[in-house]
Amino acid sequence: MNRTLYTALFYLGLPLVALRLWLRARKAPAYAKRIGERFSxxxxxxxxxxxWVHAVSVGESIAAAPMIRGLLERYPQLPITVTCMTPTGSERIKAMFAGEPRIQHCYLPYDLPCAAARFLERVQPTLAVIMETELWPNHIHQCAKRGIPVALANARLSQRSAKGYGRFAKLTQPMLAEMSFFAVQTEAEAQRFLGLGARPETVEVTGSIKFDLSIDPQLLARAAELRGQWQAAERPVWIAASTHEGEDEVVLAAHRQLLANHPDALLILVPRHPERFNAVFELCQQRGFATVRRSKAELVTANTSVLLGDTMGELLFLYALADIAFVGGSLVANGGHNLLEPAALAKPVLSGPHLFNFLEIAALLREAGALQEVDDAQGLAVAVQRLFELPHDAQKMAEAGLKVMRANQGALKRLLDGLGRLIS
Structure with missing residues (x-):
């Protein structure tokens, strides 16, 4: 399939795109807003x-934030347009850069030639930076026609995804050949991009910028202060973050087992998607847990068993409140989420077995003794209880995670230097 056929199929599929938006809007009404932006x-x-920086959703937006701040610092004369595809990503971008006049934001239009052309005529960027794996043939081609260099930042490409791209070589190879810079996370991923048609001089192994996460000391101080207000400084607290449908039941079952031996244990439960906040709250109540909602600023008392993290932009703070962190999207076949955020906060990290989006990072943490994987509620309960009861083991895991973070830092500077060559 070449780009012409791809474009024709995209136009023919627009009714399905509209149906998908409508179905999503039933759960998350924000999908019904700003539809015009999706067509420029x-x-x-x-x-x-x-x-122009594109970060498809929340995770990519968070990953892009240090790079965007670095670009703001290095190029104080340039505006930065940040695009995404989801309402949650949009809210995250607005929250992260509130008050920064040089940050401009809108949805990225669909990958149609006319929409891409209108978008570029409005924004007129001197450089396009795409986060991780969001490759759109028409957007990239329209940039190439205008002489706008396109970089893929913090690039990752699994073996499975590479096989998928390889099946459409007539579409993929010209697209990758039109790009100017691939800042890839690992050597294995570099070889996959080269095998698909990226020009050798454009591919550089820079590492993952997720390792360059810096923690504001005030964040830890605020977390300690809030736990003091809860009178929970000595109370065992764990967090299950970025959970997906099908995981909350497992987490709550593990918490039920944990309460048998630690009746004062507190679970901070943070669903990944805001449209699920109400349903998860109802689930907690149905299962008989005394639950308060973070969004209501309700006080956590000695009787509170679950704090529902139903706010946006607070995940690092909620991690800081806990003693042990379980990272969701991993008990179901979603591929996991960022394991390095709790590691950077010196928390022992637990996850499920489905980590195909973070294989290299998971391997580094696992080999260092900073990550333990569990398969079910029983395994999760046993792991959390062990770390509660053996604080020395928890401390060793936390220190190992910090060591991995420090050993792999520097990717952000290498990425910014590479982008600087394109800007100059």
Whole structure:
């Protein structure tokens, strides 16, 4: 399939795209808003020029934040347009860069030639930076036609994804050949991009910028202060973060087992998607757990068993409140989420077995003794209880995670240096 056929199929599939938006809007009404932006109509007023950064959703937006701040510092004269595809990503971008006048934001239009052309005519970037794996043939081609270099930042490409791209070589190879810079996380991923058609001079192993996460000391101080207000400084607290449908029941079953031996244990439960907040709250109540919602600023008391983290932009703070962290999206076949956020906060890290989105990072943490994987509620309960009862083991895991973080830092500078060569 070449780009012409791909484009024709995209146009033919627009009714399905509309149906998908409608179905999503039933659960998350924000999907029904700003639809014009998805076709490059009704875009907000923007200062042209500068850098365009695309981060598809929440996870990529968080990963992109240090890079964006580095670009703001290095190029104080340039505006930065940040795009995404989801309402949650949009809210995260707005929250992270509130008050920064040089940050411009809208949805990325669908990958149609006319929409991509209108978007680029409005934004007129001197550089396009795409986070991780979000490759769109028409957007990239329209950039190439205008002489706009395109970089893939913090690039990752699993063996499975590489096989998928390889099946459409007539589409993939020209697209990758039009790109100017691939800042990839590992040598294995570099070889996959080269095998698919990226030009050798454009591929550089820079590492993962997720290792360059810096923690504000005030975050830890605020967390300690809040636990003091809860009178929970000595209370065992664990967090299950970024959970997906099918995981909350497992987590709550593990918490039930844990309460048999530690009746004062507190679980901070943080669903990944905000449209699930209400359903998970109802689930907690149905299962008989005394639950309060973070969004209501309700006080956690000695009788509280679960704190529902139903806010946006607070995940690092909620991690800081806990003693032990379980990272979701891993008990179901979703591929996991960022294991390095709790590691950077010196928390022992637990996860399920499905970590195919973070294989290299998981391997580093596992080999260092900073990560333990569990398969079910029983395994999760046993792991959490062991770390509660053996604080020395928990401390060893936390220190091992910090050591892995420090040993792998520097990717952000290498990425920014590579982007600087394109800007200059």
């Amino acid at each position: 109509f009704g875009l907000p007023t923007m200062r042209p020029g500068g850098i």
